[in-house]
Amino acid sequence: MNMNNTKKSRILVIDDEVSITSSLKRTLELSGYQCDTVNCGKDALRTLREKSTYDLIITDIRLPDISGIEILDIVTVKYPFLPVIVITGYASIESTKEAIRKGALDYLPKPFTTGALISAVNNALKSSKKRNQYKxxxxxxYQSNCxxxxxxxxxxxxxxxxxxxxxxxxxxxxxxxxxxxxxxxxRSTQQFISVNSGAIPEGLLESELFGHIKGAFTGAVTTSHGRFHVADGGSLFLDEVGNMSLAMQVKLLRVLQDGEFSPVGSSDVxxxxxxxxxxxxxxxxQAISTKTFREDLYYRLNVIEIHIPPLRQxxxxxxxxxxxxxxxxAGSEHSRKLTLSSNAVSALLSYHWPGxxxxxxxxxxxxxxxxxxxQVELHDLPDRITYSKEDFPEQTPTAEHINLDSLLNSIEKHYIINALKKSNGNKTSTAKILGLKRTTLLARMKHYNIQRDTGKNQDE
Ligand SMILES: Nc1ncnc2c1ncn2[C@@H]1O[C@H](COP(=O)(O)OP(=O)(O)OP(=O)(O)O)[C@@H](O)[C@H]1O
Ligand SMILES: [Mg+2]
Known part of the structure; x- marks a missing residue:
């Protein structure tokens, strides 16, 4: 029970039978949880869209409109951290298995006792806390396996x-x-020195790494130590090593092989x-095959390779x-910790993150x-993220077959839906984004049969 918690966990119960939702609500509230109930799938999705602050969903599998399984499908994509417990009637092993396969955390076969309910709820909440704690x-x-x-x-x-x-x-x-x-x-108590070889002009890199003696070149008015000297005993991070000239690669190979170098202008070792x-x-x-990178240096450097996959993977x-x-x-200049709206979460998850x-x-x-x-909403994110590539219509014109009307219609519909989402369903802002009159927007929404509640609010 979470009586002692300062913040009560919030549970959304979805079941078509009012007697069941009200008895579950009573039991859960007596155990110290906050509980809302709805009696059909559509109401459930609307409630989630509007509040999206739940810690747990308990849903019947059989609902009159949208099945519990479909709700699960949507929740796992849109609210990946929100645990779901399914209530299974009719001893249906198949649908229970399907629910678990689709990401339900647990199931309660009807009829169940108060004890079974509370223990399933406690376990689900505990495990979701763990899921929320990133490493x-x-x-x-990180949280990914790689x-x-x-x-x-x-x-x-x-x-x-x-x-x-x-x-x-x-x-x-x-x-x-x-x-x-x-x-x-x-070496952790010694220096970590970072050198970006790509950012330093070729002529200066040698002196940057190995230092120079006074008079080694015009402007070398004093002797200067290089990074390999300063990092002695510690670690040197050499970024963009692929951009080094072949002459510098030879010098680097010498340090790696023999642990020695000569400053510019000096024959001292x-x-x-x-x-x-x-x-x-x-x-x-590839650089080796085009002879821009030395193979012997590559094998010296690549004793152990750590490859970091791109974020989209x-x-x-x-x-x-x-x-x-x-x-x-939130810990620095901004005092409040922002959360992400469910639409923002979907956009972040489907974007390809080239940077x-x-x-x-x-x-x-x-x-x-x-x-x-x-809460961070879609309109707080840059356009390139909210209009992600995957949103574009499936139909790609081919030389043999172009249905231009249908292609243009699907593009128009797509932009209207996205703009509605971006402005949380507000028709006036949507019309502004699209450069349309409000009445034109309404007519086109009707034409394309776009739901009035696309986005968050019903209307402005
Ligand atoms: N797993 C992570 N956790 C927290 N911050 C991260 C993580 N990965 C990268 N960052 C942050 O992202 C930024 C880029 O990271 P970093 O400079 O290490 O990337 P890089 O691969 O060296 O990039 P480049 O090739 O452009 O030099 C930094 O501000 C870093 O703190
Ligand atoms: Mg870097």
Missing amino acids: NLYEIV MEEIMDMVTRVGRAESTILVTGESGTGKELIARAIHRNSR VKTDVRLIAATNMNLE RTDDILPLSEFFLSRL NVRELENTMERASVLCDSE
């Missing part, structure tokens, strides 16, 4: 001394992983004890990361500035 190790937030494996790897390789190559698209978190490896190594962690968003094997991380960024922003985690981080920062309520 955060060294400020790296990131779990990467983090295992980070803890294991941290202690080894081998050179590591971190690969992945821009913004996937390569530098963050490199820092985590350093923090988890015996300087010893250094540095662990190198290199990163690239390039395909180095680990969608389980999108919501935990969004939550994390929103909490972090990966960096793009998500910027998106949350932008949303927290624009958002004027407690």
Whole structure:
């Protein structure tokens, strides 16, 4: 029971029999929960859309309009953190199995006792709390299985001394992983030095890495230590290693092989004890085949490769990361912690994130500035995210067969629906977004049979 909790857990009960919903409501409220009830699927979906603050759904499988299974389908996509318990009558093993397969957390066969109900509710709420708690190790937030494996790897390789190559698209978190490896190594009390070889002009990179002596080149008025010297005893992170010239690659190979280098303008040999962690968003094997990257250096660097998949291939991380960024922003200049509306969640999950985690981080920062309520809505997200590629009509024109009228109609319908969603069903703002008169919008909605309640509010 959660009598002692300051915030009562909220449960939505869906069953077509009023006697059942009211008895469940009584029992749950007596046990300290807050409970709303609805008697058909449509009402359930509307209530979820309007409130979306529930902690648990208990639904009958057999409903007069939309089945409990269909509700499950929608909930698992739109509210992935919301647990569902199904009530199964008629001892239907098949539909129970289907419900579990579709993501129901538990089932209650009718008739059930108060004890069975409360214990199922307690378990579901406990497990959903766990699901909501993302993992955060060294400020790296994740929930996907592939990131779990990467983090295992980070803890294991941290202690080894081998050179590591971190690969992945821009913004996937390569530098963050490199820092985590350093923090988890015996070098953690020493320096972590980061050099972006792609951002430093070719002529300066050598001196940046290895230092120079006074008079080595015009402008070298004093002797200067390079990054390999400063990082001695610690770790050096070399970003965009794929962009290095072949001449620099030879020098880098020497440090890796012999632990020594010579500053620019000097023939002295300087010893250094540095662990190198290199990163690239390039395909180095391809660069080897075009002779722009040395094969021997590649094998030296790639003793252990950690590949971070793009965010679109680990969608389980999108919501935990969004939550994390929103909490972090709430802790800084913004005092309140924002939540995500169900429509915003759907948009974030279906977008392809070409800029990966960096793009998500910027998106949350932008949303927290624009958002004027407690909840991030679709209109707080950039257009490219709310009008995602997948939203576009299926029909692609081919040379042999184009039904232009139907194609244009489907595009128009699609834009109207999206604009309605974006403005939470407000017809005046929708008309404004689309550059239409309000009456024209209403006529087209009627023509395309678009529901008046598309979006959140019934009407303005
Ligand atoms: N799993 C994660 N948890 C929290 N923050 C993350 C995560 N992954 C990336 N970030 C954040 O995203 C941003 C980009 O990460 P990072 O600079 O490590 O990416 P990168 O792969 O090195 O990018 P680039 O190739 O453009 O240099 C940083 O602000 C980082 O803190
Ligand atoms: Mg980087």
